[in-house]
Amino acid sequence: MTTSLDAAALxxxxxxxxxxxxxxxxxxxxxVERGAVLFADGKVKFSGSRNELPQALARDARRLDLGGLTVxxxxxxxxxxxxxxxxxxxxxxxxSSIEVATLxxxxxxxxxxxxxxxxxxxxGTIGNVAVAIRDAVAGKRIRGPRIVASGQIxxxxxxxxxxxxxxWSKSHGLGCIVDGPHEIRxxxxxxxxxxVDNIKLAASGVEVGPYAYSWMTTFSEEEIGVATxxxxxxxxxxxxxxxxxxxxxxxxxxxxxxxxxxxRLDEESVAMLxxxxxxxxxxxxxxxxxLELGEKLNLLSKHREEMKVNEPLWLNSxxxxxxxxxxxxxxxxxxxxxxxxxxxxxxxxxxxxxxxPLEAVRAATSVASRAIKRPEVGMLEVGRAxxxxxxxxxxxxxxxxxxxxxxxxxxxxxGELVAGRIGATSIVPSL
Numbered sequence: 001m002t003t004s005l006d007a008a009a010l011x012x013x014x015x016x017x018x019x020x021x022x023x024x025x026x027x028x029x030x031x032v033e034r035g036a037v038l039f040a041d042g043k044v045k046f047s048g049s050r051n052e053l054p055q056a057l058a059r060d061a062r063r064l065d066l067g068g069l070t071v072x073x074x075x076x077x078x079x080x081x082x083x084x085x086x087x088x089x090x091x092x093x094x095x096s097s098i099e100v101a102t103l104x105x106x107x108x109x110x111x112x113x114x115x116x117x118x119x120x121x122x123x124g125t126i127g128n129v130a131v132a133i134r135d136a137v138a139g140k141r142i143r144g145p146r147i148v149a150s151g152q153i154x155x156x157x158x159x160x161x162x163x164x165x166x167x168w169s170k171s172h173g174l175g176c177i178v179d180g181p182h183e184i185r186x187x188x189x190x191x192x193x194x195x196v197d198n199i200k201l202a203a204s205g206v207e208v209g210p211y212a213y214s215w216m217t218t219f220s221e222e223e224i225g226v227a228t229x230x231x232x233x234x235x236x237x238x239x240x241x242x243x244x245x246x247x248x249x250x251x252x253x254x255x256x257x258x259x260x261x262x263x264r265l266d267e268e269s270v271a272m273l274x275x276x277x278x279x280x281x282x283x284x285x286x287x288x289x290x291l292e293l294g295e296k297l298n299l300l301s302k303h304r305e306e307m308k309v310n311e312p313l314w315l316n317s318x319x320x321x322x323x324x325x326x327x328x329x330x331x332x333x334x335x336x337x338x339x340x341x342x343x344x345x346x347x348x349x350x351x352x353x354x355x356x357p358l359e360a361v362r363a364a365t366s367v368a369s370r371a372i373k374r375p376e377v378g379m380l381e382v383g384r385a386x387x388x389x390x391x392x393x394x395x396x397x398x399x400x401x402x403x404x405x406x407x408x409x410x411x412x413x414x415g416e417l418v419a420g421r422i423g424a425t426s427i428v429p430s431l
Contacts, residue, residue, distance in 0.1 A: 005064050005390075007423035010410060015060025016040030017415070020050055023394070025072040027365035027379035030358060031396060037071050039386035042414035047380040069409060070394060072361070073380050074118025074145075074387035075402075076368035077343045078281045079239075079260055079331025082108045082133060082147075083126045083174070087336045089300055090208050091163040093126070094173035101126040105133045109144025111341035114419045116408050118387040121148040121331070121372045123200045123239050123260065127172040131195045143418060146387075148372045150200040151191040152176035153241070154184060154227060158211040159218035160202035160241060175202070181226040188230040198372075199231040201240045201256075203247035207290070207306040208299075214243035214263055214306060221250040228254040237373050239281075243310075245269060252276050258371050260331070261286065263310050265317035273326050279371040281331040282318045284349035287311060289337035297337060318353045328355075329371035330364040344402035347395075357399040386415035 010017065016038055024035025026047055036050035038058055046053055082105035087093045096104070105125070112120055122130035134147035153175050155161035161175010178187045188199055203219040205212025212218050224240065224247075231238045232255070240251040243263040251259060252272045258279050265273070273280060287307060294304040321328060332338070332346040347360040355363070369378025376385045390409040393401040401407060410420035417423075 005066060005409070005422065007417060009062065009064055010412065010417040010422075012415070013040075013062040015062065016045060016058070018058050018061040018063045019071050019388070019390070020063050020065055022066040022069055022071040022390075024048070024380070025070060025361065025395070026381065027073040027362065035071065037380055037388065039388070039415050042386055042416070044380055044382055044384050044386050046382065066390065070391040071380070072389050072391060072395070073365045073378055074389050074411060074413065075116050075344065075364045076119045076330070076372065076378055077112070077117050077332055077346070077364070078121050078258065078329045078368050078371045079283050079333045080112070080120040080122050081124050081333070081335055082112075082120075082122050082340070083129055084108075084335025084340070086339070088297065089163070089303075090161070090174065090206075091210070093336075094161075094163050094175070096126060098127045098129070098172055101129050102132060105129050106136070106142050106144070108335065108340040109133055109137060109142065109147070111339070112343065113143055113145050113411060113413070114408075115341040115343055115405060116389045116391070116402065116411055116419075117145050117343050118389070118411065118413050119146040119148070119368075119372070119374065119377050121150070121198060121239070123150050123198065124153040124174055125150065126174055127152070128194050134197075146374075146377065146413070148197045148374065149195070150198045150239070151194055151196045153200045153202050154178050154187055155202040156218040156223075160204075160206045160209050160212070163210055181222060184223050184227045185230050188227055189234075192231075192234045192236060196236065198237045198239055199227060201227055201238065201251075203240050203242050203251055204244040206241065206243065207310065208303045210302075214310060217244045217246040217250070219247070219250070221253060224250050224256070225254040228256050248272075252278055257373070258329070261314075262317050262321070263314045265320055267320070270320050270324050270326065273321065274324050279327045279329050279367065280321050281329050281371060282314070282321075283331050283333040283346070284314070284318065284353065285332040285334060285338055285346050287314050288349055293337045315353060318350075322354055327367050327370065328363055329368045330360070341405070342403060347402060348400045351399050357396045360399055361395055386412055388412040388415075390420065
């Protein structure tokens with residue numbers, strides 16, 4: 001029996017739910033024009049051509065005829081900061097209280113899930129807010145995506161996170177200031193005790209920072225190595241803010257898991273990336289948001305001027321890495337210029353940089369799942385989580401269409417409807 005698509009039809013069903021007659025984009029291959037996805041108990045039970053679906057498998061399932069709508073994995077953003085909320089500088093971020101930061105993060109998590117993003121990696125927060133929001137979403141106390149949580153960004157004195165006057169307490173800001181192997185090792189262990197999934201290091205300066213420029217390297221190779229060794233010993237991943245050439249090379253020699261930004265890749269660092277298991281997360285929204293909105297938002301002159309210098313270098317880095325066949329994952333670094341919920345702009349910018357639309361979608365699905373060490377998400381494959389985006393359109397024909405929230409018919413997290421234009425049956429309250 002075929003049931004029309006509405007919120008009630010996507011409620012849990014003992015025999016599972018069959019999304020039939022869809023255009024299937026599984027996160028790895030191209031479209032299957034007449035596809036089907038069967039899920040039950042939060043997991044994918046079948047994904048592929050509807051002609052290959054074993055009838056016995058779907059006998060007791062509720063069948064929904066999607067009439068050619070696109071079914072794809074929920075999207076993944078590998079570089080998020082949920083506490084960002086329109087701040088003009090890192091100093092403004094650091095002036096936010098824990099209480100306000102937590103409220104901002106909870107509200108932003110809702111915007112992210114409404115945009116079709118079912119998983120994010122938060123790579124730097126105030127205090128331990130990302131862990132708290134992760135656990136609140138997992139416990140169905142608030143609505144949002146799955147979260148791979150980091151703590152404060154580990155930074156050197158005068159580095160990325162050193163923004164406040166010396167007499168201010170820096171215990172809860174975006175950056176945790178550590179210098180030397182001993183301090184770094186202790187800070188990593190403290191964050192592990194706090195429950196983080198990922199350690200974030202700032203190995204170079206940043207355009208918006210008051211002291212170090214993005215071409216400056218702010219951690220030594222030894223410091224990065226100690227942090228990576230300690231994090232991996234405890235089974236945590238390591239993401240490194242690396243805009244300078246040396247910071248990328250130091251990080252790769254240390255064996256980190258992802259390179260964030262990678263503004264100044266050269267032939268040697270590209271070769272090192274190719275030979276490593278690290279994945280590159282270029283965050284092009286970081287670049288284009290400043291170029292487009294810097295004057296309108298009256299951003300700091302250092303910020304705007306440095307981005308103009310970095311623009312050709314950044315785009316060349318992405319093109320070099322793409323041409324070399326390096327795995328590249330999508331991450332927007334949103335919230336202060338482009339707002340949360342516009343995460344899919346990153347995919348449009350990847351296409352502008354030379355990706356095919358299918359490659360851009362993979363960067364936010366199957367490749368992204370590898371970058372964040374979460375193999376259960378990012379593909380519609382048997383045994384994986386039923387994190388599903390039902391979309392009214394063709395992202396391969398028009399990658400920018402993913403930014404149109406009106407086309408998002410439904411977002412399922414573990415098989416449960418949590419967002420979309422047909423409504424949500426989730427038990428979690430709206431904020």
